[in-house]
Amino acid sequence: MTDSSHEENDDAIPRTLENDPLEGSLEVAEFFGPTYGRVRGFAELLADQGVLRGLIGPRELERIWERHILNSAAIAPFLGAGTLVDVGSGAGLPGMVIAAMEPDRRVILVEPMERRVQWLLEASRNVGIENVIVVRGRAEEVRESVEGDIITARAVASVDKLIKWCAPLLAPEGHMVLLKGRSAADELERAKYALRKHRMTGEVLEAGTLEGLEPTRVVRLSRQAKH
Numbered sequence: 001m002t003d004s005s006h007e008e009n010d011d012a013i014p015r016t017l018e019n020d021p022l023e024g025s026l027e028v029a030e031f032f033g034p035t036y037g038r039v040r041g042f043a044e045l046l047a048d049q050g051v052l053r054g055l056i057g058p059r060e061l062e063r064i065w066e067r068h069i070l071n072s073a074a075i076a077p078f079l080g081a082g083t084l085v086d087v088g089s090g091a092g093l094p095g096m097v098i099a100a101m102e103p104d105r106r107v108i109l110v111e112p113m114e115r116r117v118q119w120l121l122e123a124s125r126n127v128g129i130e131n132v133i134v135v136r137g138r139a140e141e142v143r144e145s146v147e148g149d150i151i152t153a154r155a156v157a158s159v160d161k162l163i164k165w166c167a168p169l170l171a172p173e174g175h176m177v178l179l180k181g182r183s184a185a186d187e188l189e190r191a192k193y194a195l196r197k198h199r200m201t202g203e204v205l206e207a208g209t210l211e212g213l214e215p216t217r218v219v220r221l222s223r224q225a226k227h
């Protein structure tokens with residue numbers, strides 16, 4: 001995620017996936033199976049618009065598939081059933097990718113910045129990802145109107161902050177799936193107090209996609225049942 005400081009070089013930006021080594025790869029197509037078309041539609045739109053709209057930096061055009069789309073898709077096995085709320089969705093990661101992969105799931109994208117909200121609305125319309133609802137606001141402000149069985153977040157805040165902001169959005173048996181990379185275990189350790197306060201337990205899981213790509217780490221938090 002960047003600001004819009006790249007705008008003066010608009011003409012030099014390729015705005016396609018052509019420099020991404022995974023573009024056109026059979027492995028990627030097989031990984032997504034029947035949903036590849038929609039996921040690819042979103043990846044193409046992100047390549048076309050992402051830098052101009054300040055959603056990704058120009059260097060990301062060479063790694064949209066690995067760094068953004070597959071990294072988001074890696075959480076799919078840890079989600080379980082139900083409504084998913086992606087907090088701080090920004091470019092639509094991971095929420096829009098999951099919505100494209102799982103057309104029967106209801107996905108709510110929560111994002112406070114107006115121009116990113118506009119992007120999310122346009123992207124869902126243009127690519128035909130119809131199972132998303134976009135809500136403008138900060139996680140702490142939408143407690144009255146948003147509830148999910150699963151909360152996801154990527155590059156939004158530390159685990160302890162996310163617990164504080166998002167535990168009130170969680171259905172009673174719900175869980176959070178947070179994309180965290182290398183800091184996962186440290187952040188989970190630092191979130192001990194918040195976990196206790198909200199009666200949650202946490203674990204770090206490794207999330208892989210294609211053979212040969214480095215797996216990422218996910219912090220999965222579950223609510224303990226009330227006694």
Ligand SMILES: C[S@@+](CC[C@H](N)C(=O)[O-])C[C@H]1O[C@@H](n2cnc3c(N)ncnc32)[C@H](O)[C@@H]1O
Binds near residue numbers: 088089092155
């Ligand atoms: C670094 S971007 C990451 C966006 C996207 N998840 C990704 O991985 O590309 C962080 C996003 O979180 C949003 N954000 C910041 N504070 C938030 C809050 N309290 N509640 C919801 N979203 C928030 C920002 O507006 C921004 O779009």
